[in-house]
Amino acid sequence: MDRISWDEYFMAQSHLLAYRSTCTRLAVGATIVRDKRIIAGGYNGSISGGVHCIDEGCYVIDGHCVRTIHAEMNAILQCAKFGVPVEGAEMYVTHFPCLHCCRTIIQSGIKTLYYAKDYKNHPYAIEQFKEAGLVVKQVPFNDHNINPHYIEQMELTFELLRAVEEGGAGDQEKVEALKSKAHNLYPRSLHLK
Numbered sequence: 001m002d003r004i005s006w007d008e009y010f011m012a013q014s015h016l017l018a019y020r021s022t023c024t025r026l027a028v029g030a031t032i033v034r035d036k037r038i039i040a041g042g043y044n045g046s047i048s049g050g051v052h053c054i055d056e057g058c059y060v061i062d063g064h065c066v067r068t069i070h071a072e073m074n075a076i077l078q079c080a081k082f083g084v085p086v087e088g089a090e091m092y093v094t095h096f097p098c099l100h101c102c103r104t105i106i107q108s109g110i111k112t113l114y115y116a117k118d119y120k121n122h123p124y125a126i127e128q129f130k131e132a133g134l135v136v137k138q139v140p141f142n143d144h145n146i147n148p149h150y151i152e153q154m155e156l157t158f159e160l161l162r163a164v165e166e167g168g169a170g171d172q173e174k175v176e177a178l179k180s181k182a183h184n185l186y187p188r189s190l191h192l193k
């Protein structure tokens with residue numbers, strides 16, 4: 001197995017945190033890093049001890065769930081709670097932050113933001129990040145370096161597609177479309193037919 005890069009490692013941590021989200025609308029994870037050390041992490045969740053969206057449904061006002069504290073804020077608040085300086089730190093987040101989080105990130109002193117997925121990237125957020133001199137970089141996340149079942153899953157997918165092809169079950173065009181989809185999903189599969 002290849003050694004994963006720091007970016008992949010911290011982004012993986014954020015994606016793992018996202019699995020702890022309690023809001024059903026969007027699962028987000030954020031990790032704060034200083035000198036290649038994880039100093040805090042957060043996910044979309046209710047106030048400690050509060051009811052969860054996954055149990056009670058979302059509390060929606062003006063199209064937004066107001067029950068949860070966003071992952072980015074939770075990570076920064078964790079630092080506030082335990083007195084950990086954030087100045088000059090980096091943040092790894094699964095999705096491009098909303099406007100509120102954008103301003104909180106800037107004000108906290110975080111200097112670099114890595115995000116995996118575009119998510120309603122607001123032009124005002126982009127503008128404010130730029131004005132604040134924050135380095136914002138997209139780091140696409142693919143779990144092929146951390147998924148222990150990657151090879152098996154990839155091989156099974158192509159075995160199934162071959163079986164469909166040989167059995168003449170689907171039309172060729174559809175099979176080819178599924179194959180290219182599978183190649184995109186499994187970047188290491190390019191040698192497989």
Ligand SMILES: [Zn+2]
Nearest residue numbers: 023053058065
């Ligand atoms: Zn919710």
Ligand SMILES: [Zn+2]
Nearest residue numbers: 070097098101
């Ligand atoms: Zn937010």
